[in-house]
């Protein structure tokens with residue numbers, strides 16, 4: 001943690017890239033671990049665009065449970081530490097793969113949501129957008145045209161939001177230090193971002209439980225709890 005604090009002091013402010021691992025300490029299961037969401041549920045049946053188009057009610061029945069879980073979860077020490085690091089000028093922005101809104105709820109201001117979020121749902125037929133709250137469930141419909149709404153999260157088989165990708169790449173290129181937290185860096189294009197930082201002359205550090213796909217290229221790697229590691233870094237940066 002001392003070394004990470006030193007890196008942030010020397011090369012910061014940093015851009016942070018977070019994945020599911022930052023939210024597991026809030027009780028939100030990740031996707032691919034043995035206890036993850038896709039351990040019992042086939043993502044192609046409940047998380048793909050094709051499944052949604054074929055049977056939106058079935059996919060919404062799955063999302064209703066997820067949305068309840070996500071809105072009921074609280075930000076953890078890692079979310080709060082990142083918000084505080086931004087507040088103190090050590091972090092420029094958080095780029096996240098998570099849809100749970102926990103960074104924003106913890107107080108982070110610059111948040112780039114690569115996979116969308118559960119904040120809104122929109123109508124594919126007329127383009128209208130609606131706040132996604134539980135009153136719309138079980139089958140949210142557009143109040144303008146009556147079509148079934150789709151949550152503004154990225155499904156399998158769907159492109160990532162262009163503006164978010166462009167912003168994420170711009171941030172990755174523009175920083176001397178990218179800090180990866182809670183991602184195994186296995187999903188593209190998110191896994192490209194640390195390499196983009198390196199190509200632009202910077203480096204990256206990783207805080208994650210377990211190995212990642214880019215461990216060999218990282219300047220520093222901390223294997224452990226994101227909340228504990230970032231809390232300790234915050235203390236180090238104060239001294």
Ligand SMILES: [Zn+2]
Pocket residue numbers: 123124125126127128142143144145146147
């Ligand atoms: Zn509509």
